[in-house]
Each structure stands twice: as C-alpha cells, then as structure tokens.
Amino acid sequence: MSLSLGLDTGGTYTDAVIFDAAAGLVVAKAKALTTRHDLAIGIAEAAGKALDRAGADPAAIGLVSVSTTLATNALVEGQGGRVALVMIGFGEADLDKAGLRNALGDDPVQLLPGGHDIHGRAKPLDLAPLEARIDALGADVSAFAVAGYFAVRNPEHEIAVRDLIATRTGRAVTCSHELSSKLDGPRRALTTVLNARLIGLIARLIAATRGFLAERSITAPLMVVRGDGSLVSAEFATLRPIETILSGPAASVVGAHFLTGRDDGYVADIGGTTTDVAILDAGRPMLDPAGAEVGGHRTMVEAIDVHTYGLGGDSEIHLEDGALEPELCLGPRRLVPVSLLETLYPGQIVPHLKRQLDSPFAGRLDGRFAVQAGLPQDQYGGLTRSQADLFARIGDEPVPLDRLLRSTSEVATLDGLAARGLVLVAGFTPTDAGHVEGRFDHWNTDAAHLGAALFARRKDGRGRPIAASPEALARTVAERLVRLSAERVLQTGLAADGLSDRRLLASPLVQRALDRSGHYVRAALLLDRPVIGLGAGAASVYPGVGGLLAIEAVVPDHADVANAIGAVAGQIRVSAMAEIVPDDESGGFVVSGAAIEPPRQVLRSEKAALEAAAAACRVAAAAKAAAAGAGEPEIDVRSDVEAVTLDDRRQFVSATVTATATGRPAAV
Structure with missing residues (x-):
C-alpha cells in the first residue's frame, strides 16, 4: 500500500495527514503550532504525530506534498527579505508603474542601459554601473531581482546580469523571464521583486521538511503546491517561491471538493492570519485571468481567483478611530495571542497583565508584548540605527510594551521591525476571546481573561468602557x-x-x-x-x-486539515510559450520566447514558424515538467493565430504557441 503525507504550514498551525489515495481515506491527522523562528519544530511535531498515529512504515510513504500560506501571509503583512532590483533598459519613470515603487519601499534599485526590442533584438548592455555597486549591494540584501526590457522575447541580458551577481555575491537571483512569459515589464519586475523577497522563507520551509523526512528515513519525492493547485518539485519551488502564493487556498479548494463531494460552493478557509475565500464551480476552482493579487500587489502569477483578507483568529483587535461609539476592528495585522504567549513563556506574561490591571488608569500599551522572532542573521540587513537599538532591547524573551517603548516614535519603529518579520507582537485576539467564552482551551485561559479585562476597560468617545466585562467583550469579538x-x-x-x-x-x-x-x-x-x-475555527464561525x-x-x-488533504491530490502542470510576429526586414517570421532555445529564430514561412515554435515549446515544456518532478507527463500544444483580411487577402498579424505538460509526480 502506498500512502501520501500531506503537510500544510500556515501562519498559526502546521497540519499533517496520512492519506490513502487509492481508498480516498484520511488514515491519520495531527496539528502543531507553526514555529516561525524554526519551521522544523512545528513540521516535525505535526508530521511525527500523524505518522505515529497511522503506524505507517516510512517505506510506505510514496509522496510528500506541502501547501503553505507562509508566502501569502508574508505579502499581506509586508514581510520578507531585503532585496535589490536591477532593471535593464528601463527608466526611473517605470518605477511608478504597477505599484513597483511602493512594493520596493527603501530597497535599492540599479538601472542599467540595455534590453531588447519587441522582436528580441538587443540594445547595448552596460554592466559598469552595477559592477561599481555590486559588493555593497551584496552585503546589504538577501537576494536580487533582475528585470530586462522585453526579456520575455530574449533573456540574454537578464542571464548576463544574473551570472555576474551570482559570481560576485553568492546571493540568490531571480530573473523575470523565469516567472512569466507575458509583456508588461513593470508588473513583471514587481513579480520578480516579490519572488526574491520570499526566497529565504520558502527555502527554510523546504529545508525544515527535508530534515524531518531524513530523520524518519522517508525517501519519497517532496512536492509543493502552487497557487493554481498544481504541484511542483521542492527544487522548482525554491527558485520560484512567488508561485506558492495562494498555495494554501488552492489546496483548500481541492480539499473542500474531496471532503464534501460538492461541485459548487464558496470555500472559506479561516486561519490565524488570513481568511481565504474562493469559488468552487463545476468541481474546479475559478482562476484569476489577471494574475494573483495579494497584499495589494497585482502579480503575474497564475493562480486561483481567491480573495485573501487580513482576518483570522489571531487578528489584531483595535478600536475605530475618532468615533463616539467605536466599532471593534479586526486585522489585518496578526498578533500572537496572549494566551499562547503565556503557554510558550510560562509565568512571564500573567504577572505583567495583573500589574497593568492593578493600575487605576488604562494605558494605551496595556496587554501588548514584543519578542524577537529568531530569524537567521542574514535577514537583519538594512536596519536603521533606531531599529537596531530597539531590536537589541527586545531580546529573545517577551517584553511588555509599556516598559519597552520610551517614546511615541518608537511605536512606528516597532511596527517596522514587525513588518520585516524580525519581531513578533502579542496582544488580545479573537483566539483569546474564544478562550474567555470557553470555546477553546488550547492555551492559557487566565492570560486570555486578563487580556480581555484590560481591553474591555478602554474608553469610547464618551469616556465609557467599551465593554462591561471580559465576557461581554469576548461575545462582541x-x-x-x-x-x-x-x-x-x-x-x-x-x-x-x-x-x-x-x-x-x-x-x-x-x-x-x-x-x-x-x-x-x-x-x-x-x-x-x-x-x-474550513480551518480550525470554522465550526465556531461559519x-x-x-x-x-x-x-x-x-x-x-x-x-x-483540508489544505493538507488537498496538497496530495493535485497534478503537475507547467507550460512554455512562444510568440510569432512578422519580420519587416526579411519578410519572414520571427519566433521568440524566453523559454525556448534559441530565444529568437527567423523562418521564411508561417507554417515553418508555427512548426518550429510548436517543437521548441514541446521540448521546453517537457524539460520544465521533468524539473517540476513529473513522471510521464502528457503534452498538449495549442496555436492561437491572429490574422486579418485586407482586399480579400489574408494578412498574418501574430501567433502564440503554448505547450502544456500535465502529469502526476514521479512517486517512489
């Protein structure tokens, strides 16, 4: 009997299932807290429990697949590594398109002369400006993003820059032509920046999973769920982590279909950080033709049409600004529940909550704590002096904010550290409210009650407490x-x-x-x-x-654990694309595409161009499928030709040739 191990690493929980695909049964399941500072701990606990409960022989595990909301959550919360963007053939004005400048923030940018025209013909490339800065950039960032003008037609300049950066700095490099074959350079650059920012995050997830598999002597292939619900090898996902945004929601739609047998529905999955809502239609998830949008960024990633909201069990609870009778606002930022923090650090949280509650006046920082997240040292680059000072004062044990922050300005400094994922902020959350109401008992109930009491005595616009008791506040939440x-x-x-x-x-x-x-x-x-x-809190919400x-x-x-179930039910699906346009100089047809080799060819006839494009795309799709871990994929080639009739004569305009390879992973 061949079994599959499905894993889902979310912002709060890591889920594991042992799944018998032939029988369509969940053999065993388990949950553990996601340990962001060291993902291996949560993965080992959840997967280990599931394996032990199933009594499964490691040799019986033929496939391991992971879905995750880590990349989605990182973009929603504005987290990720510091990156440098190298743009080839673009101008300063291009940074103001597609939300690119906003996404970059204060991350460095280097513009270089070069790039290509629409037919893939090169302009002179000048690497000197990059060579002058590259050592300083390499010391300041964790990864590089490279985007060239019309690189989807000819990627040679992106490749040249990538090789230079890799040789001189050793940092990870993402090229835009590796992620999308579509035009719109600024949006492709945006997608590349986000990909580079997520590389360290996904690499840590994969390394943690591999470490557990090695300890348990499991040799099955390791796959990762992409945002469209398809699977790719772990090696493939490490280079393209942006494609794992919406991985968790995609897996949840697959899992929802399996668990309910329903072909239609709103699939709503509530986690700790986000709620993801997608539509199941005629047994399949609806896809977003415009590309996935997460955290306010419209990417070029093909993914399910899912709406991700900063709303979950661990959402920050705060009051509406300026209202006489303010409503409670939830999210979008995630806080560590105070009930969980006391469980993780016994005896260190409740005394401070009691101290604050004994004060006759409600403080604006009551019930809030900060602790270092424990990320690797290479994630600390680019801290300002004020950030570095505050970070050092926080340490690796929780500190109450009323004793940590020395001025109002340090609130913004702390928020900046939290946005980078370097610091975790804790406070009263809906999860704590569930403990107060008795619906949950996972963590420390005393801390939850004290956190609720502190929040309940905050004042509305008329100077009255916002809730009569901790229990009343919990019901309102x-x-x-x-x-x-x-x-x-x-x-x-x-x-x-x-x-x-x-x-x-x-x-x-x-x-x-x-x-x-x-x-x-x-x-x-x-x-x-x-x-x-779906989700751990679904029964109390939906x-x-x-x-x-x-x-x-x-x-x-x-x-x-629907996401973990969906993680082992998908297929590998990759594609390669080429464009054909008339060549004004020769009267022939230009075949170009970043995924084919060579990336620019000139053929004499339309038929020859279509045949050459189909053959090149087929080879490229087969290679990508093999890299993604497919066993024996099926390859389908489609040609979309655009032509017009002028004076009763057919006139070729352009054509797109796409080869799509699909298949199950090559399980052991």
Missing part, C-alpha cells in the same frame, strides 16, 4: 468575527459578478440586508451556492455566517 466573515464571503461573490467596488459592501441596502433591518423596505441578498467552511447570508453552511469532517 466573536460576533464581529462572524459578521466580517460573512461580509468577506459576500464581497467575493459580488466581485465574481463583476461588482468589485468595495464601497458597494458598505452601502445602506447591503448592510440592511445583513442586519435584517428596515420597516417599510427590507432588503435581501440571494447567494447561489453554499458556504463551505454556521453563523450561513445564518447571516441565509445560505447553507457546510463544515465537513477534517475541515481543520
């Missing part, structure tokens, strides 16, 4: 989480119908429909499919969501 979750499902459905304006959700009619309010006029909204709730939206709510068995 739970209700708010259900309400916001319902709004996120509704927002996803409206967007799928082409109504993506976020102001629509806040309109009086929509809010009246959700409130069931109105006297002379009442509004109702009809959703066409059930909501399928029945209420179904009630608000007046639709069926389905929370299946094993909903808490």
Whole structure:
C-alpha cells in the first residue's frame, strides 16, 4: 500500500495527514503550532504525530506534498527579505508603474542601459554601473531581482546580469523571464521583486521538511503546491517561491471538493492570519485571468481567483478611530495571542497583565508584548540605527510594551521591525476571546481573561468602557468575527459578478440586508451556492455566517486539515510559450520566447514558424515538467493565430504557441 503525507504550514498551525489515495481515506491527522523562528519544530511535531498515529512504515510513504500560506501571509503583512532590483533598459519613470515603487519601499534599485526590442533584438548592455555597486549591494540584501526590457522575447541580458551577481555575491537571483512569459515589464519586475523577497522563507520551509523526512528515513519525492493547485518539485519551488502564493487556498479548494463531494460552493478557509475565500464551480476552482493579487500587489502569477483578507483568529483587535461609539476592528495585522504567549513563556506574561490591571488608569500599551522572532542573521540587513537599538532591547524573551517603548516614535519603529518579520507582537485576539467564552482551551485561559479585562476597560468617545466585562467583550469579538466573515464571503461573490467596488459592501441596502433591518423596505441578498467552511475555527464561525447570508453552511469532517488533504491530490502542470510576429526586414517570421532555445529564430514561412515554435515549446515544456518532478507527463500544444483580411487577402498579424505538460509526480 502506498500512502501520501500531506503537510500544510500556515501562519498559526502546521497540519499533517496520512492519506490513502487509492481508498480516498484520511488514515491519520495531527496539528502543531507553526514555529516561525524554526519551521522544523512545528513540521516535525505535526508530521511525527500523524505518522505515529497511522503506524505507517516510512517505506510506505510514496509522496510528500506541502501547501503553505507562509508566502501569502508574508505579502499581506509586508514581510520578507531585503532585496535589490536591477532593471535593464528601463527608466526611473517605470518605477511608478504597477505599484513597483511602493512594493520596493527603501530597497535599492540599479538601472542599467540595455534590453531588447519587441522582436528580441538587443540594445547595448552596460554592466559598469552595477559592477561599481555590486559588493555593497551584496552585503546589504538577501537576494536580487533582475528585470530586462522585453526579456520575455530574449533573456540574454537578464542571464548576463544574473551570472555576474551570482559570481560576485553568492546571493540568490531571480530573473523575470523565469516567472512569466507575458509583456508588461513593470508588473513583471514587481513579480520578480516579490519572488526574491520570499526566497529565504520558502527555502527554510523546504529545508525544515527535508530534515524531518531524513530523520524518519522517508525517501519519497517532496512536492509543493502552487497557487493554481498544481504541484511542483521542492527544487522548482525554491527558485520560484512567488508561485506558492495562494498555495494554501488552492489546496483548500481541492480539499473542500474531496471532503464534501460538492461541485459548487464558496470555500472559506479561516486561519490565524488570513481568511481565504474562493469559488468552487463545476468541481474546479475559478482562476484569476489577471494574475494573483495579494497584499495589494497585482502579480503575474497564475493562480486561483481567491480573495485573501487580513482576518483570522489571531487578528489584531483595535478600536475605530475618532468615533463616539467605536466599532471593534479586526486585522489585518496578526498578533500572537496572549494566551499562547503565556503557554510558550510560562509565568512571564500573567504577572505583567495583573500589574497593568492593578493600575487605576488604562494605558494605551496595556496587554501588548514584543519578542524577537529568531530569524537567521542574514535577514537583519538594512536596519536603521533606531531599529537596531530597539531590536537589541527586545531580546529573545517577551517584553511588555509599556516598559519597552520610551517614546511615541518608537511605536512606528516597532511596527517596522514587525513588518520585516524580525519581531513578533502579542496582544488580545479573537483566539483569546474564544478562550474567555470557553470555546477553546488550547492555551492559557487566565492570560486570555486578563487580556480581555484590560481591553474591555478602554474608553469610547464618551469616556465609557467599551465593554462591561471580559465576557461581554469576548461575545462582541466573536460576533464581529462572524459578521466580517460573512461580509468577506459576500464581497467575493459580488466581485465574481463583476461588482468589485468595495464601497458597494458598505452601502445602506447591503448592510440592511445583513442586519435584517428596515420597516417599510427590507432588503435581501440571494447567494447561489453554499458556504463551505474550513480551518480550525470554522465550526465556531461559519454556521453563523450561513445564518447571516441565509445560505447553507457546510463544515465537513477534517475541515481543520483540508489544505493538507488537498496538497496530495493535485497534478503537475507547467507550460512554455512562444510568440510569432512578422519580420519587416526579411519578410519572414520571427519566433521568440524566453523559454525556448534559441530565444529568437527567423523562418521564411508561417507554417515553418508555427512548426518550429510548436517543437521548441514541446521540448521546453517537457524539460520544465521533468524539473517540476513529473513522471510521464502528457503534452498538449495549442496555436492561437491572429490574422486579418485586407482586399480579400489574408494578412498574418501574430501567433502564440503554448505547450502544456500535465502529469502526476514521479512517486517512489
């Protein structure tokens, strides 16, 4: 019997399942806390428990596959390594396109003369400006991103820059032509920057998983779920971590389909940091033709059409600014629950909470703590003097913010360290509220009650406490989480119908429909499919969501590990593409594409160009499938030709040839 080990590493939990694909059964499952400072700890605990519960022989494990929300969460929270962007043939104005400058922040940029034209013909490349800075850049960043003008037609300049950087610095380098074959250079550069920023994160995940497999003598191939639900080898994913954004949501849709047998539904997966809502339609996840959008960044990554919201069990709870009767706001930032922090550091949190509660006045920093995240030293580059000073004062044990921060300005400094993922901030969260209500008992209930009491005594605009008791606050938080979750499902459905304006959700009619309010006029909204709730907290959230939206709510068995189940059910799917355009100089046809070799060819006839493009793409797709870990892939080649008729004569305009290889992983 061949078994599969499915893993999902989320922002809060790491899930593991032992899955019998032939029987379609979950043999065993387990959960453990995701240990961000050392992912190996959480992976070993979850996977080890699952293997032990299944009594599985390591030799029986034929496939290991991992899905993850780590990359998604990093982009939502603005985290990741410091990178340098090298742009070839672009100008300063291009940084203002596609949100590139905003994504870069204060990360360094180097512009170089060079690049290619639309036909793949090169302009002179000058490496001297980069050579003058490269040693300093290599010491300041953890990875490089390289984007060349029309590199999708000819990548030779990107390759030259990549080789120079790799030789001189030893840092990881991502080239834009490796990630997308589509035009729009600034957005391709944005995708490349985000990829470079995530390399260290995914590399640590894969290394941690491999370490566990070696300890257990498991020799099965290791795969990673991409954002479209397909699988690739771990080696492939290490070079292209951006393709793992929305990996977790993609796996959850596959898992939801398997667990419920439903072909249609809103698949809503609530985790610690985010809620992901996707649409299951006719048994398949809907894809986003424009490219995945995460954390406000529109990338060129082909992925499921999933809406990722900064809303989860560990969402930061804060008050609406300036209101007389402020609403509770949840997210988008994740905090470590105080109940968990006391469990991790016994006796170090509750005394400070009691001290703060004994004070007659509510402090703005009450109930908040900070602790170093324990990331590798190579992630510390680029800290300002104030950041370095504050980071050193935090240390590797929790410090209450009321004793850590010396000025108001240090709040922003701390936020900057947290955004880099170097520091974890803890506070009262919906997970703590669940402990106060008795719905959860995973962690320290005393810390949760004290955190709730501190938050409850905060004042509204009229100077009154926002809640009468910790229990009243916990109920309000739970209700708010259900309400916001319902709004996120509704927002996803409206967007799928082409109504993506976020102001629509806040309109009086929509809010009246959700409130069931109105006297002379009442509004109702009809959703066409059930909501399928997934995640560890699904049972406490989605029945209420179904009630608000007046639709069926389905929370299946094993909903808490649906992502891990979906991780072992996918296929490998990769493609290679070439473009054909007329050549004005020779009267022939130019075949170009970054994925083919050579990247630019001139043929005399349209037929010859199409045949050459198909053959080159087939070879390239087969090579990519092998690199992605496919066993015996099937390759399909499609040609899309655009032509017009002028004066009764057919005139060739352009053509796109795409080869797609699909297949199951080559399991042992």
